[in-house]
Amino acid sequence: MTTPIDRTRRSFSMEEGVAILTRTPATLDALLRGLPDGWIAAHEGGSTWSPFDVLGHLIHGERTDWLPRVQTVLAHGASRPFEKFDRFAQFAESEGQTVADLLDTFSARSAANLRQLAALGLTGADLDRPGRHPELGPVTLRNLLATWVAHDLDHVVQIARVLARQYADEVGPWQKYLRVISGTQG
Numbered sequence: 001m002t003t004p005i006d007r008t009r010r011s012f013s014m015e016e017g018v019a020i021l022t023r024t025p026a027t028l029d030a031l032l033r034g035l036p037d038g039w040i041a042a043h044e045g046g047s048t049w050s051p052f053d054v055l056g057h058l059i060h061g062e063r064t065d066w067l068p069r070v071q072t073v074l075a076h077g078a079s080r081p082f083e084k085f086d087r088f089a090q091f092a093e094s095e096g097q098t099v100a101d102l103l104d105t106f107s108a109r110s111a112a113n114l115r116q117l118a119a120l121g122l123t124g125a126d127l128d129r130p131g132r133h134p135e136l137g138p139v140t141l142r143n144l145l146a147t148w149v150a151h152d153l154d155h156v157v158q159i160a161r162v163l164a165r166q167y168a169d170e171v172g173p174w175q176k177y178l179r180v181i182s183g184t185q186g
Helices: 014-032 037-041 051-064 066-079 099-119 141-165 172-177
Strands: 130-133 137-140
Touching: 014 051, 014 099, 014 141, 037 051, 051 066, 051 099, 051 141, 066 099, 066 130, 066 141, 137 141
Parallel strands: none
Antiparallel strands: 130 137
């Protein structure tokens, strides 16, 4: 008899994590490139983000967050906290750009970062190296890399949700069956 596998959780694996990170730019490109501006500028009300805003945020993270923090852990361990991340920098940085510009930049920056990550040749022992988040405190390199993967997926889901909710009133009674609109788990 084989041991049952928990399909609700898994341990971080560099190979599996990179497989997701490699696909994020192409996924967003396929979803967003060429869409009418109304879809790209759509949001969920108030100060929520549009797909355009999310792309800018992902680019800013690729430039200032993930790989710089990996390098901080490798060079300084927990003795030096990560630089604080500006979650709203995309608003100024993306100004005047098109969604095509952002998709191209995200793809190029992500690919470059993944090449640099691979060049580090991280080992299992490296993944357990400690770092320090300025707000969350002690973390490991494994935590950071797993968060990079989950963060990308979180924003893919966010973009899909923003787009789907544009038709929340139009789907009529089917709304209760559409988790992306209703927010229920399933």
